[in-house]
Amino acid sequence: MADKVEKPxxxxxxxxxxxxxxxxxxxxxVRKSTYSPICAAPGR
Amino acid sequence: xxxxxxxxxxxxxxFLPERMNIPxxxxxxxxxxxxGYIGDLLMAIxxxxxxxxxxxxxxxxxxRYSAILNRLTGEDYDFLxxxxxxGHRLYYVDEPSCYYRQHGISRNNxxxxxxxxxxxxxxxxxxxxxxxxxxxLANLWWCRFRSLVADIPAILG
Numbered sequence: 001m002a003d004k005v006e007k008p009x010x011x012x013x014x015x016x017x018x019x020x021x022x023x024x025x026x027x028x029x030v031r032k033s034t035y036s037p038i039c040a041a042p043g044r
Numbered sequence: 045x046x047x048x049x050x051x052x053x054x055x056x057x058x059f060l061p062e063r064m065n066i067p068x069x070x071x072x073x074x075x076x077x078x079x080g081y082i083g084d085l086l087m088a089i090x091x092x093x094x095x096x097x098x099x100x101x102x103x104x105x106x107x108r109y110s111a112i113l114n115r116l117t118g119e120d121y122d123f124l125x126x127x128x129x130x131g132h133r134l135y136y137v138d139e140p141s142c143y144y145r146q147h148g149i150s151r152n153n154x155x156x157x158x159x160x161x162x163x164x165x166x167x168x169x170x171x172x173x174x175x176x177x178x179x180x181l182a183n184l185w186w187c188r189f190r191s192l193v194a195d196i197p198a199i200l201g
Contacts, residue, residue, distance in 0.1 A: 009047035010097070016055035022145065029059035029142075039047055 009037045051097040052120065058143040086134055087125060087172070088182035095142045102127065110168065118161035125165055129172035
């Protein structure tokens with residue numbers, strides 16, 4: 001019987017400096033990730 | 045909620061959806077064994093592009109990006125160099141995990157900034173580099189080489 005290995009939660013940090021016009025595309029690519037669990041790290 | 049791992053990506057990049065790699069999972073179980081220990085090689089050349097993943101414990105341990113390099117370029121490389129100089133292990137996963145977009149306002153398009161950041165990186169990890177002086181010249185040479193390939197067309201347009 002194989003033990004179920006719990007995968008670690010990953011925070012994805014999207015850094016942005018003068019890159020606003022590509023930000024939505026980057027966030028979208030994170031949301032499409034097949035890895036789970038994953039969470040967004042809110043910034044300022 | 046904050047994960048036990050941090051994965052970095054710049055806003056001008058793009059993830060490949062099925063390529064999240066973590067070199068070690070819950071309770072030390074190796075979910076994806078690392079392709080190779082990069083160790084000293086990273087101190088000589090910045091061959092890593094755009095993304096990496098590291099344990100939250102490193103951040104809680106006080107490791108931070110350089111405020112000076114944040115305004116220049118190379119703060120992510122410096123972050124890894126400092127971790128290596130402190131004895132942390134760095135591994136390379138030999139497969140692409142994201143796209144890198146090179147464009148007109150990319151900070152690494154500026155050779156002067158790149159050279160200056162290299163000098164500062166070496167200076168800030170001086171205690172390690174002075175024990176391994178051959179990596180100083182290698183690091184600066186690689187910087188020059190990269191300037192020759194800086195005009196490669198953008199992957200994402």
